[in-house]
Amino acid sequence: MKLIDTHSHIIPYVDDGAKDWDMSMGMLNAAAADGICEVVATPHVLSESDLLNDEKYVSRFTELKKRAADAGINIKLHLGSELYVQPYFDYRRPMATLANNGRYFLIEFPMSMIPGSIEARFFTLFPPKYTPIIAHPERNGTILSKPRKALELVKNGAMLQVTAGSLLGVFGSQVKAVAEQLMNSNAVHIIASDAHDLTRRTLTLRKAYDYVSKKWGAEKAELLFSINPDKVIKGESIDIGEPFEFIDDSLRMHSHSIMDRVRSMFRQKSP
Numbered sequence: 001m002k003l004i005d006t007h008s009h010i011i012p013y014v015d016d017g018a019k020d021w022d023m024s025m026g027m028l029n030a031a032a033a034d035g036i037c038e039v040v041a042t043p044h045v046l047s048e049s050d051l052l053n054d055e056k057y058v059s060r061f062t063e064l065k066k067r068a069a070d071a072g073i074n075i076k077l078h079l080g081s082e083l084y085v086q087p088y089f090d091y092r093r094p095m096a097t098l099a100n101n102g103r104y105f106l107i108e109f110p111m112s113m114i115p116g117s118i119e120a121r122f123f124t125l126f127p128p129k130y131t132p133i134i135a136h137p138e139r140n141g142t143i144l145s146k147p148r149k150a151l152e153l154v155k156n157g158a159m160l161q162v163t164a165g166s167l168l169g170v171f172g173s174q175v176k177a178v179a180e181q182l183m184n185s186n187a188v189h190i191i192a193s194d195a196h197d198l199t200r201r202t203l204t205l206r207k208a209y210d211y212v213s214k215k216w217g218a219e220k221a222e223l224l225f226s227i228n229p230d231k232v233i234k235g236e237s238i239d240i241g242e243p244f245e246f247i248d249d250s251l252r253m254h255s256h257s258i259m260d261r262v263r264s265m266f267r268q269k270s271p
């Protein structure tokens with residue numbers, strides 16, 4: 001079984017991921033030890049001009065490939081990007097789609113919310129043949145308070161990429177609960193590392209693969225960690241099926257109770 005990671009910040013000096021070449025190589029070594037055989041480098045692209053001026057990403061990625069080969073690291077590397085959502089991107093640019101597949105791209109919403117101005121016309125922002133893969137929906141404020149929003153995005157044609165660490169509790173119990181609810185709803189299509197470093201957000205997938213395999217079955221785990229990521233890299237069609245409706249609103253109630261607790265803390269601190 002080939003573990004394939006379609007979301008990582010392993011290129012140094014371009015974003016908040018790897019801080020230097022030592023960290024990049026350390027992350028790749030960790031991936032190799034974990035059994036990962038393909039990795040897409042997806043540096044944050046925050047604007048159209050970042051995408052148009054892609055020389056720094058391309059040259060550092062080329063150097064990364066050379067250093068990995070020289071070190072004997074047996075991982076196939078690809079270049080893509082994590083695009084911060086905005087009204088226009090030139091999707092024909094090589095870095096716009098994952099591994100330059102001309103079809104699937106990784107898109108990031110602000111962490112706190114899905115802006116109303118974007119939500120209303122999200123699916124008009126890119127040409128019809130392009131499919132958005134939404135990065136870590138389980139960590140988005142709007143989806144945390146109303147997980148059904150994620151199902152609406154899937155019903156409209158988006159794919160969802162959950163972060164491996166979210167399922168393992170790295171980002172807290174509420175993020176884990178929403179990630180699991182999305183899994184139970186057949187609304188997760190890829191699991192990736194979103195690796196940024198060597199300690200907390202690592203370039204590893206095996207532990208999450210084992211967790212998913214145990215909880216949702218080996219077939220599901222292979223689909224999300226291997227089969228779908230492989231198809232994305234190759235730009236092949238993926239049948240994402242229909243998400244199941246949520247069984248209950250317990251998570252929403254949970255998020256309300258958290259907000260109530262936060263409000264009461266503020267009340268206690270007021271004079």
Ligand SMILES: [Fe+2]
Pocket residue numbers: 007008009082135194
């Ligand atoms: Fe990321």
